[in-house]
Amino acid sequence: MIILTKKSELLPHTRVDLEIYLTAEERTKVKQKIQLDAISENGNKYIKLNLERGDVLMEGDILTNDDRSFFVEIKAKLESVITVKSPNTLDLLKAAYHLGNRHVSLEINNDYLRFSPDHVLESMLSKLGISFCQETAPFYPELGAYKH
Structure with missing residues (x-):
């Protein structure tokens, strides 16, 4: 099993050996064992993350093992999400306020949340008259004030 222990920059002469697709929640776990969809070229079925506590994985991050012989790129996995869109900025602000008041992991963008x-949050938005839809998309929630 390959154990990834640190973030790295990809140097011009190195190549990415593997791309790993993780959900937003999985990208917050820096100590985990990940089962690969297929056995890698070197016969591994699992990759282990053993990064420093407090690290947060972002799409595009490059991880490597101690001897820098294996490089993995982190990608955002498609997942089921609720997307709130409105041509009315005030509706988006109201939705952000009420969702934030419930400490929901929330992706905030110029034109959507x-x-x-x-189902409880969806019901709340319906009662507020704010439209939303369920879709499958990458999810990039805000990290919070203390994780930057």
């Missing part, structure tokens, strides 16, 4: 499906 996105969060993990939750």
Whole structure:
């Protein structure tokens, strides 16, 4: 099993050996064992992350093992999400306020908000008259004030 221990920059002479697709929640776990969809070229079925506590994985991050012989690129996995869109900025602000008040992991963009499906939150948005839809997309929630 390959154990990835640090973030790295990809130098011109190196190549990415593997891309790993992780959900937003999985990208917050720096200590985990990941089962690969297929056995890698060197016969591994698992990759282990053993990064420093406090690290947050972002799409495009390059991870490597201690001897820098194996490089993995992190990608955002498509997942089921609720997307709130409105031509009315005030509706988006209201939705962001009420979702934030419930400490929901929330992706905030200029023209939409996105969060993990939750029927209670969907009902709340409906009662507020704010439209939303369920879709499959990459999810990039805000990291929070103390993770930057």
